[in-house]
Amino acid sequence: MTTLALAIERQARKLSLTERERLAERLIAGMSSERLTAVDAAWVAEAEQRFSAWKRKLTKPLSAAKSLCDIRKDLRR
Numbered sequence: 001m002t003t004l005a006l007a008i009e010r011q012a013r014k015l016s017l018t019e020r021e022r023l024a025e026r027l028i029a030g031m032s033s034e035r036l037t038a039v040d041a042a043w044v045a046e047a048e049q050r051f052s053a054w055k056r057k058l059t060k061p062l063s064a065a066k067s068l069c070d071i072r073k074d075l076r077r
Contacts, residue, residue, distance in 0.1 A: 011068065012020060053059045
């Protein structure tokens with residue numbers, strides 16, 4: 001690795017676990033040769049917005065079991 005890459009890695013290791021995970025995801029996503037469609041980009045933005053609201057405790061999490069139960073009820077209508 002170059003000196004610059006090693007310096008960046010040292011700086012990245014100072015980030016919180018969550019920040020490092022998000023940085024890694026963005027770097028990996030940037031390696032893909034395929035561009036996100038407008039729909040994909042909208043889903044990513046929505047997911048990031050919801051995650052941010054959850055982290056700030058503006059929303060309450062739902063269990064997977066409760067979510068699936070609600071979905072099944074909606075599909076029966």
